[in-house]
Amino acid sequence: MGNVNAISVTVHAHRQSQTQTVFKETIDLNKHPELIEEARLILKKCNGLPLAIATIGGFLANQPKTAMEWRKLNEHISAELEMNPELEAIRSILSKSYDGLPYHLKSCFLYLSIFPEDYKVSRRRLTRRWTVEGYSRNIREKSADEIADTYFMELIDRSMILQSQQSARSRKGIDSCQVHDLMREISISKSTEESLVFTLEECCTSNTQGTVRHLSVSRNWKGDESEFVSVVDLSRIRSLTVFGNWRPFFISDKMWVLRVLDCEVLAELSNLESLLVQSNGEPGLQDCLDGLSSPPKKLQSLKLYGNLVKLPEWINGFHNLVKLTLRNSMILELDATIQVFGKLRNLASLRLWAKSFQGNDIRFNFYPETFLSLTVLELNSIDGLKSVKFEEGAMLKLELLDYCGSSEESNTGLFSGLRFIPKLKVFRLDSKTDYKDDFMVYLQAQLAKNPNGPVLRRYEPTRPCTGNLLKVIPLIPVPSLCV
Secondary structure, X not given: OOOOOEEXXXXXXXXXXXXXXXXXXXXXXXXXXXXXXXXXXXXXXXXXXXXXXXXXXXXXXXXXXXXXXXXXXXXXXXXXXXXXXXXXXXXXXXXXXXXXXXXXXXXXXXXXXXXXXXXXXXXXXXXXXHHHHOOOOOEOOEOHHHHHHXXXXXXXXXXXXXXXXXXXXOOOOEEEEEOOHHHHHHHHHXXXXXXXXXXXXXXXXXXXXXXXXXXXXOOOOOOOHHHHHHHOOHHHOOEEEEOOOOOHHHOOOOOOOOOEEEEOOHHHOOOOOEEEEEOOOOOOOOOHHHHOOOOXXXXXXXXXXXXXXXXXXXXXXXXXXXXXXXXXXXXXXXXHXXXXXXXXXXXXXEEEOOOOEOOOOEXXXXXXXXXXXXXXXXXXOOOOEEEEEEOOOOOOOOOEEEEEOOOOOOOOOOEEOHHHOOOXXXXXXXXXXXXXXXXXXXXXXXXHOOXXXXXXXXXXXXXXXXXXXXXXXXXXXXXXXXX
């Protein structure tokens, strides 16, 4: 394992030439073994930068050989870089790296000061936030998302950010990044100067910071509501990022221009039973839900209102899910999505509302041995609905089928296989639509073939309720807090 009194730091730095250069520095601490841990932390901050290693090493050589003195450097590296003449060369070189960035990359780089030290930021999460914040826009034939991804790679190539993971499974190779410790100090300093980012953390000052655009709440912040509302001007906050426990006062009606709410708390809410995720407009929920690597396992009710396009992969793991509602989700893959829903063994209620799926030729096919626990199915105002087919052996427990559609699209042949639903008791049509006579006659004939004798009724359709245990606004633009 090598000499325990020596510390080796090896860092792989990605260069513009697309090659990797390995820097290795060994500090002999035979005479001062009590400094090993502090030296390791200092070298970690240097992260292989030869100038930083040489300069800080020379500085420490003239300092008292005590753990306390070295710990001070670790804890106050930002202030030391700014005020200590012996370390000025490091700050000067790093600042020139920042100063040499084009304007659009400066904004993207400073944005990274939102995230904690040593934090690995997902590539998709970061580029998505840049897009939502308006840091990237459509240029000619390239989308804003593609432009943001280009910015990400430019910062990698300039060594302003470091690739922290490279996966063979990823189509783009680099999955995430993090900021070099010393470069992060530069980003914090610059973003503070420009009133860009303020972080609420354990040791932060309680003095009012005035106008900032991005507010970050760290895991160790234990302040109360009065401190939260007084420390910054909430009416100017464009993004709120919460790394610790969620508290209700984090959302305020004063946040008039809030565009992004990024909350990592969902994975920790192991006992959460009901969840509503809602958004208005573009890009909606698309991509943002994939960041939940471990969603609440006890979740029983899930409502997704907003542009989703495709299901998040983790929905397969919701074995306790009982109620599921979609609205404006604009899902592309109809059959694959229905198959996923059909395998949720405890799903008892499925409500599909307007624009749940994309297309003008929507055809639902419910296959045998699927939706084995479902008792309620609602199809409400689904544009482009052409057919709903129940095969024998599907939905063995379905008791209530609600349908609300347009008179023009509600034709004979729309529903088939109703006779195969053994427990069906009620087929309900909304009372507001003037359905054609031939459709009504056809529907009654279909129900008459069902041995269970289901009845046809009319009902007054209502919008699904929006109150719930938790309301989450994800990485999206929101025109107001009343989404």
